[in-house]
Amino acid sequence: MDPDDHVCLCFRVSLRKLNTYLDCERPRVASQLSECFGAGTGCHWCVPFLQKLHHQWEAGESPVMTDEPSEYARQREEYRQAKP
Template sequence: MDPDDHVCLCFHVSLRKLRNYIARENPPVPSRIADCLGAGTGCRWCVPFLVRLHDQHRAGEPMDLPVSPTEYAARRARYRKTGERETPDGDPGTTPTDDSPDGSPGGSPDG
């Protein structure tokens, strides 16, 4: 994914904006990434990817998502149609729920 590609397709939040926000704010939990233009608070498709970016940052690794924007959008379209996530290689492979204890965006307001 390139820096100007959108990670949160609902709110048009690019990878570049997310990288800058995470680097600047150093959010203690992934749910705080929602403060970056509402990322992750719409259909929730991007939440596992936001968690991955957060994990990469916390680990001191480069923040990157190894998926093409075309494939990413197609997978989101299938997710919105079926409500199910695919977990091919390179996919975060997590399916947080609204009450997820991992602090993913859209979870509890104090998380």
């Protein structure tokens, strides 16, 4: 996933926006990433990925997503269709 690819597909929040938020706002818990353009507050598909990014950042790493964007979007679509 490139920096301008969307991690939160519901609200079109890119990896770049999330990394900027992490560096500027220094959230104590991953759930605070919801303050970054509502990330994670739609279908909730991206919440585990937001948690992973926060964990990487807390560990002093530069947060990255290794997922291929089209596969990521496909899995999110499956997730949405499986919801009751």
